[in-house]
Amino acid sequence: MVLWNRRDRLSAALIHHGDRGVQYTALRYGERLAEAGIAQSVGSTGDSYGNSLPESVNSLFKKELIDKYVWSDVSEVNRETAEWVSWYNNQRSHS
Template identity: 50%
Template sequence: MTHHSDRGVQYRALRYTERLADEAAVASVGSRGDSYDNALAEAFNSLFKAELIRNRGPWTSINDVEIAVAEYIDWFNRRRLHGELGHVTPAEHEAAYFAAEPHPPLQKTR
């Protein structure tokens, strides 16, 4: 698993890096001052805020937010058509990618 972030201070925090190691997550950070490295994460965060947080609030409890986030992620990946993917869902695009040519299975390393 890869955890992508900017070059924030969290990578200097011992507990943060230990947690990444516990999950066998590889830290992926962009090059300093290069906004394109983080463009995908920023685009998703922008859509998430616009399509869910601002449009469906105000929120009355953390449980409401947790349920709404799970529903949004499911909708975003399985039902929302993405123009950048040829007007298919990310799940359909990923399935087509893996069906097109053989790929070795992903393995979790510890």
Template identity: 40%
Template sequence: MSDGSTPRPKDLVNRQFAVERPNALWLTDFAMYRAGRASSMSRSFNVFPGGIVGWRVSSSANSGFVLDALEQALYERQLAHQDGLIRHSDRSVQYVPTRYSDRLVDAGIEPSVGSVSDSHADALVETINGLYQAEVIHRPGPWRNLQAVEMAMVEWADEFNNRRLLGPIGDIPPAETGSRLVFETH
């Protein structure tokens, strides 16, 4: 979480998660999970219509892992510069450092953060977070190490993108629409 003293971007999403085109809105989040050593998972995803685009696993919650996941997402979506794309997150300090903010600007991505004390501001990404926790983290654990979590993430993302039928997009997998989600693991 933020200490509150660092300026933050405005909330450009305002709980309005419906978008009309691919690469209009990416949501990102990270959470801590036990995996041998403490690990945290960060993920971003393209809301229209959804699919995992980038993710990272790390043993420390520094800002570098969210930047790595952003780079993976840009590569996956083949986006050198994307005007009109909003990247929305909570107020975590990992999303504010200059390198991360500068990379968003370089890619033409508008930063957005949820409002203070609003549990619904990140509701959609928290739904994916809960799904991941229920289907991966809490099922086979306890995890031996971070590499085991990373392999489980690769398998889950592949299943989510290529085989999971999502009702909001016509009961097809996200890969059939050309859009994907982004996950970062830490």
């Protein structure tokens, strides 16, 4: 989604950090990141230092959006999630 949404505005210094989950260590996933010019970073086994930022964002997402409403269907969640991510990345004040 980021590649599609920001295709003309991606930083040359962009780094994707993931844990050692199978999806993040898959060859095709790494190839796709390389094709897009994105460096890949994977945390070391047994530590959680690299997960603090994603865990924080996920917590905010759940608190600020998901847990506040009763959702009628998946398409509504998808639409509102896209709007929240856009707001979070482009308008929200970050420390």
